[in-house]
Amino acid sequence: xxxxxxxxxxxxxxxxxxxxxxxxxxxxxxxxxxxxxxxxxxxxxxxxxxxxxxxxxxxxxxxxxxxxxxxxxxxxxxxxxxxxxxxxxxxxxxxxxxxxxxxxxxxxxxxxxxxxxxxxxxxxxxxxxxxxxxxxxxxxxxxxxxxxxxxxxxxxxxxxxxxx
Amino acid sequence: xxxxxxxxxxxxxxxxxxxxxxxxxxxxxxxxxxxxxxxxxxxxxxxxxxxxxxxxxxxxxxxxxxxxxxxxxxxxxxxxxxxxxxxxxxxxxxxxxxxxxxxxxxxxxxxxxxxxxxxxxxxxxxxxxxxxxxxxxxxxxxxxxxxxxxxxxxxxxxxxxxxxxxxxxxxxxxxxxxxxxxxxxxxxxxxxxxxxxxxxxxxxxxxxxxxxxxxxxxxxxxxxxxxxxxxxxxxxxxxxxxxxxxxxxxxxxxxxxxxxxxxxxxxxxxxxxxxxxxxxxxxxxxxxxxxxxxxxxxxxxxxxxxxxxxxxxxxxxxxxxxxxxxxxxxxxxxxxxxxxxxxxxxxxxxxxxxxxxxxxxxxxxxxxxxxxxxx
Numbered sequence: 001x002x003x004x005x006x007x008x009x010x011x012x013x014x015x016x017x018x019x020x021x022x023x024x025x026x027x028x029x030x031x032x033x034x035x036x037x038x039x040x041x042x043x044x045x046x047x048x049x050x051x052x053x054x055x056x057x058x059x060x061x062x063x064x065x066x067x068x069x070x071x072x073x074x075x076x077x078x079x080x081x082x083x084x085x086x087x088x089x090x091x092x093x094x095x096x097x098x099x100x101x102x103x104x105x106x107x108x109x110x111x112x113x114x115x116x117x118x119x120x121x122x123x124x125x126x127x128x129x130x131x132x133x134x135x136x137x138x139x140x141x142x143x144x145x146x147x148x149x150x151x152x153x154x155x156x157x158x159x160x161x162x163x164x
Numbered sequence: 165x166x167x168x169x170x171x172x173x174x175x176x177x178x179x180x181x182x183x184x185x186x187x188x189x190x191x192x193x194x195x196x197x198x199x200x201x202x203x204x205x206x207x208x209x210x211x212x213x214x215x216x217x218x219x220x221x222x223x224x225x226x227x228x229x230x231x232x233x234x235x236x237x238x239x240x241x242x243x244x245x246x247x248x249x250x251x252x253x254x255x256x257x258x259x260x261x262x263x264x265x266x267x268x269x270x271x272x273x274x275x276x277x278x279x280x281x282x283x284x285x286x287x288x289x290x291x292x293x294x295x296x297x298x299x300x301x302x303x304x305x306x307x308x309x310x311x312x313x314x315x316x317x318x319x320x321x322x323x324x325x326x327x328x329x330x331x332x333x334x335x336x337x338x339x340x341x342x343x344x345x346x347x348x349x350x351x352x353x354x355x356x357x358x359x360x361x362x363x364x365x366x367x368x369x370x371x372x373x374x375x376x377x378x379x380x381x382x383x384x385x386x387x388x389x390x391x392x393x394x395x396x397x398x399x400x401x402x403x404x405x406x407x408x409x410x411x412x413x414x415x416x417x418x419x420x421x422x423x424x425x426x427x428x429x430x431x432x433x434x435x436x437x438x439x440x441x442x443x444x445x446x447x448x449x450x451x452x453x454x455x456x457x458x459x460x461x462x463x464x465x466x467x468x469x470x471x472x473x474x475x476x477x478x479x480x481x482x483x484x485x486x487x488x489x490x491x492x493x494x495x496x497x498x499x500x501x502x503x504x505x506x507x508x509x510x511x512x513x514x515x516x517x518x519x520x521x522x523x524x525x526x527x528x529x530x531x532x533x534x535x536x537x538x539x
Contacts (some may be wrong), residue, residue, distance in 0.1 A: 035258065035473035060388050062475075063501040075280055076486065078473065082385065082399050086407040090473070108201075110387035113509045121222075136215035136538055145223050146497075152227040154494055159227055 005085035006037065013057065013089065015039055020049040029090065034092040036078075043094050044101075047077060050091050051104040054079045059089065064114040066122045068148045070155065072096055074126060074157075095124070103129040119148040150161075179203050184522070189214055193290065194534030200523065207523060210515045211326040214509055217539070218538040225498040230256055230330070230465050238324040240500060241536035243286055244479040246315065246325045248270045248280035250507075254409060255330040255474040255485035259467040260330070268332035268457045269411040274345070275315060275327065275447045277441040281352075282311040283479035285439075287392075291427075292363055294528035295372045300363050307352060314344050330465055332458030341349025344377075345449060349442050359435065373427035375524035377514050380425060387510040389469035390503045392437065393530050396430035405478040411478075415444050427529035434531070466493055480504050480531060500539060504532035 010028070016102040017026045017040060031037050040050060049062070059079040067074045077091040091095040093102055103126040105111040115126045121140070123144035126132060134141065148155045184196040193217035201209040206486050221236050236244030237252040250272045257264060264272075289304030312322045319327035319334075327334055363369055379389060379397045394401055403420045404412045418437035422429035468493040475484045481503025488497040507530050515523055 033258075033261075034471060035181060035475070037255065055386075060385050060486060062482070063486070063499070065486060065499040067497045076499075078484070078486070080482075082394075082401040082406075084406060088473070100396075108386050109513070110506055110509060113505065118504075132522075134215075136218045136270075138215070145220060148226075151223060154227070156421075159494060 001064050002031070002037075003085050006087055009057070009085070009087050010037060013053070013087075016053050017050065021051045023044045028068075031088075034090075034117075036088045038087075038089045040089065040091040041094075042078040042091065044096075044099065045093070047075070047091065047093055047104055047105065048102050050077070054089065054093040055107055058082070059087075061110055061114070062088075064111060066118050066119055066124060066146075068122060069145065070148055073099070073122065075101060075118070075124070100125045102127050105129055120144075123147070173429045174233075180208065183520070187213075193532065194321070196532075196534045198523070198527070200520065201241075202520060205519050205521075207515050207518050208231045209521060210512050212525065212536050214508075214534070216538065217535045221539045222498055222500065225495050227494065229493045230467070230495060233498070234328075235324070235326045237500075238326060239535065240502070240539055241478060241483075241504070241533045242323055243283040243533050244279050245323060246319070246327065247276045247476065247478045249325050250276055250328045250410075251436065251474070251476040251478070251483055252485060253330055254476065255472065255487055256330050256465060256467065258474050259470070259472045259487055259489060260465050262331045262461055262465075263459055264332055265456050265459055266411070266453045267455045268459075271333050271337055271447050271457060272328065273411050273415070274337070274445050275325075275333075277290065277445050277448075278311050278315060279325075279346070280479045281438050281441050284392075284438050287479065288431055291431055291516070291525070291528035291531065292369065294524045295330050295369055295491035297363065297366070297369065300359070303355075303358070303362070308356065310351070311350050314341060314348065317341050329458060329461075331461035332456070334458075336457045342449065345445060349446055352438075352442060356435075356439070364432075364435075370428065370468075372525055373431060373529065375424075376522050377429045377518065377529065378425045379510060379514055383510060383513055387507040387513065389481070389510045391477070391479070391507065391509075392433045393507050394481065395419065395429055396433045403475050405483050406474060406486045409474070410449070412444075415447050417444050427525050430529045430531075441458075454517065464493055467491070475501075475510045478503065480533065480536070481507060502536045502539060504534075504536045508537060 024040055029036040029039040049059050062078040062080050065076045073095050075093040079089045102105045118124055120135050120137050180203050185199045187195045187197040197213040199211045225233050226467040228487055237248040262274050285304040285308045289301045293301040316322045319325045319339055354495050400419050402422050407420055419439045420433050422432055467489040471488045473486045475482050484501030490496040
């Protein structure tokens with residue numbers, strides 16, 4: 001059951017997020033099933049406006065990741081709180097395969113490495129990033145390992161899911 | 165004549181130079197490379213170069229079924245492997261809606277907390293060794309050895325456990341484990357005084373760590389620092405309390421915090437957490453409920469389509485498993501939020517202005533595990 005503090009925060013966040021990103025969808029999320037309280041769905045951009053709202057409310061950036069859905073990417077930003085009533089906001093941003101989204105590293109410096117990791121594994125180039133280069137894979141690598149057309153995935157070869 | 169060029173000509177002058185710490189260096193836990201720019205002995209800039217132990221766990225998840233990924237999480241952070249193992253099981257259980265028997269939850273708590281103590285001993289004692297004290301390291305290793313023996317008895321391995329199963333744990337704990345854990349708690353409680361005497365009152369240790377490498381609350385927030393490094397900065401945040409999972413709400417324990425934010429504070433938080441973990445284990449052993457340790461789960465789990473995110477507290481901070489399922493037996497994507505990754509990046513902010521010798525102290529006090537960063 002959500003506590004009083006969580007309910008209050010939910011209303012506040014809904015207001016400020018719909019003001020900040022009027023084009024996006026701000027929806028409640030089922031915490032017991034997904035682990036998030038609020039979900040923001042966006043197309044192409046708006047991550048910096050969301051990040052500003054989150055920093056105002058004293059959220060920390062848990063992680064940034066991406067999911068390769070063959071025809072598009074989904075950028076996932078997870079924000080959570082340090083205070084007693086935990087509250088998690090997930091931002092999903094649908095971007096095209098060749099899109100160059102904006103970096104949030106000017107707002108959250110911790111995003112510098114997180115975005116480098118996303119670039120390293122998916123080849124998503126962030127605009128206005130101070131130092132966009134490989135982080136975990138070798139500097140001279142010419143592949144992006146977490147794309148679905150790289151290596152062994154169910155899109156590149158048949159995986160026998162019982163005997164694999 | 166050899167003409168080896170290591171630094172950019174524009175930045176080089178008489179005083180400013182670059183130094184490579186690692187990839188093989190006694191103070192780096194694992195294979196970690198720190199490229200330090202120095203002015204004399206003062207750090208101007210520090211750049212950790214990571215990726216030497218990258219094994220591609222997230223890619224591995226995309227070509228095998230959920231059960232086959234079970235041994236992998238313990239190999240990400242090998243020092244708190246049991247916690248990772250249980251955490252992955254909890255994430256899949258949440259995705260599939262599997263219930264876990266209460267006895268299994270208690271056993272998970274007991275084994276996780278034992279693992280946390282073992283990990284904190286390495287973290288704290290390795291830090292002391294980084295500052296030149298060899299004896300505490302050997303003492304801590306001795307206590308940790310007892311835990312490894314206990315966990316070996318029930319899980320079968322000493323470091324990279326695969327004891328958790330979807331819907332519980334693999335096997336019940338036996339009387340030998342129960343008695344051994346009780347003995348271990350008594351023994352360790354008697355030894356805290358020795359650690360206090362040996363380390364906490366050592367003047368060299370205090371002078372090397374007090375006021376060194378202060379992480380402010382603001383930096384912690386914007387860099388996403390979690391775990392003992394955050395609690396050393398006075399923020400009372402622990403996933404076990406703030407976002408309780410498993411059987412943690414049923415136990416009575418404190419979250420130790422320190423206000424200073426320096427290396428000493430982080431060390432003190434770790435030692436205080438060991439005592440709290442002992443309290444949790446004792447309560448869990450006292451009230452261990454009877455019953456099965458594993459619920460009936462199909463041989464191969466098939467989660468419904470959807471995503472879920474689950475956090476839990478490892479010895480280094482808040483770990484998160486983000487699982488995307490497309491309704492098949494093979495995960496579509498598993499992303500692991502590694503606490504060491506964010507904690508290490510915060511180091512690049514706090515190191516400039518310190519002496520090179522303090523870099524070793526800061527690095528040791530943050531206590532990162534390299535395979536977890538690289539994954």
